[in-house]
Amino acid sequence: MLENLLDEVCDIKSRFDSYETIFSFNGTITYELLTNLGALLRQNLDAIEKNQTRKSKVFIVFIEELQNVLFYSKEKYPKTGDNELYFNLGIVLVGYINDIDKYFIVCGNAIDKEDVKKIESKIESIKSLDTEELKSMYKQKRREKNRDKGSKGAGLGFIEIARKTTEMDYKIFNLKDDLSFFVFEAII
Amino acid sequence: MIYLFLFLKLLFRRKYLKNLVIKATEKTPYIDFDLKHNILKIKGQSYPEDTFKFYTPILTWLNSYKKNLNKNSEILVKLEIIYFNSSTAKVLFDIFDMFEDIAKTGAKVTVSWLYDEEDETIKEYGEEFAEDFIYLSFNLVSSKFA
16 A cells, blocks of 8 residues: 555645645644644745735635634544544645746635535625625624624634635535535635 | 612722733734723734634623723723734624724724734725724824834
């Protein structure tokens, strides 16, 4: 089983490199890691980005996306057993494509199959809004006294992301029995 | 008798509400609420692991503060934030909402919103809060952040 590992790692590296990835991480995610990757991202941005507003937008979107992975990932490590200590699994890739002057922030995590429709309709409805509509939806959500059921934040995350990006897209793949894999991309 | 009781209760509360000071961390802001001068400062970054857990004692403090405030007080809320996440935005809204209530009863509440002159995002957040709270006088202050 291990004989192809090195070849495959090289393969993954060259694929990520072809997208000019600044960093990528796949595996167990903690809040500590989120903070550290955030700090790393800021350092990288200091080196390549002069526009402070754009720097902030990349950082804002990065934190919102990674918080979603951390809060909502349905895939845990260790995968089996009744462990008291477990971690959420997720993936994150951040890159800057020089030729087209675009940042991408991609995050992915497992979701329950029964939540697929809910997530799809939430993102589709946000994607259909223009700048002014996004602003009023953001303000309306911010004003609401009752937080979304099942939401660990304020339910503002995707609206915030939409307001800070030029494009966003997502895909949902079949993972196994009751789980799907949700992967989300924001372009700035 | 009842008035004496209420008076003592008020006195007791005021006496035991102390200034609120919380040190900053990488993920949570510096909090400095000064009772004597009615100056409330929030400075730094805010993306706590559990936003509502972090802000609950702060909101509780503000509730007591609100209850014991003189109606003609002049309050300065000073924010100097580099970054906050979307769940903090919600909490900031709730904090401003509290001050809006205070301002409606006659107190003068000034919000000083400091932003990095090069960072449009923080300026925009300030403008959008200002739009939502008409009783608060918002000053958006451009400055040079380190």
